Amino acid sequence: MSSPRRSASAVPPSPSLRPAAPACPPAVQALIEQHRHIPGGLLPLLHAVQDSQGHVAPDWVPAIAQAFQRSRAEVHGVITYYHHFRQQPAGRHVVQICQAEACRACGSGALTEAAERILGTPLHSTRADGAVTLEPVYCLGLCAQSPAARVDDRPVARLTAQRLQALAAGWGPAPASAPAAAPAVAPTSPYEA
Ligand code: FES
Numbered sequence: 001m002s003s004p005r006r007s008a009s010a011v012p013p014s015p016s017l018r019p020a021a022p023a024c025p026p027a028v029q030a031l032i033e034q035h036r037h038i039p040g041g042l043l044p045l046l047h048a049v050q051d052s053q054g055h056v057a058p059d060w061v062p063a064i065a066q067a068f069q070r071s072r073a074e075v076h077g078v079i080t081y082y083h084h085f086r087q088q089p090a091g092r093h094v095v096q097i098c099q100a101e102a103c104r105a106c107g108s109g110a111l112t113e114a115a116e117r118i119l120g121t122p123l124h125s126t127r128a129d130g131a132v133t134l135e136p137v138y139c140l141g142l143c144a145q146s147p148a149a150r151v152d153d154r155p156v157a158r159l160t161a162q163r164l165q166a167l168a169a170g171w172g173p174a175p176a177s178a179p180a181a182a183p184a185v186a187p188t189s190p191y192e193a
Helices: 026-035 042-053 058-068 072-081 101-105 108-119 161-168
Strands: 093-098 132-137 149-151 154-156
Touching: 026 042, 026 058, 042 058, 042 072, 058 072, 093 101, 093 108, 093 161, 101 108, 108 132, 108 161
Parallel strands: 093 132
Antiparallel strands: 093 149, 149 154
8 A cells, every 4th residue: 555645735845945034124134144144143133133123023033034044933932032032112211120039039029010000001011102111121230239120221220119200200191090209308310229
């Protein structure tokens, strides 16, 4: 009895016959060309794309995968493994609150809940008006000054809800549920501990 044969349609096309990956923006394509021949260049490329574009869009994955001779699933796996990489554009301001052990022990959980109310958006999301994105981050090297955060790429030690509210004061109307500003002694700069 003859063994069953795979139909021609089940045979994967050779790389040369695969459909071309959708085009990326010229800036992303240029970065791909700069990194595609560097050994281990995928992660540096993803960092460069996010630094340049603010995110790594799912639509760009096919071109990246094709350039690095990886599957789309592999590239998607790398992007989703690291919290650092965003798949959507961020808001005009980005607040990243540390969720690693030292900061959790010093109240970053409660601070994150307060930040969600103050900023009007849940963790891992961008407010509907695009004003601010709230993200977790895992250790900023400021463990001795927990809870720590990064606001628009600037490290902030011993962040409190009151200081965050002061920082966010100019970012647009606060949501109705935001707590009233504390009458506290305001630091000279909200970035200072
Ligand atoms: S644990 Fe938060 S800065 Fe290190």
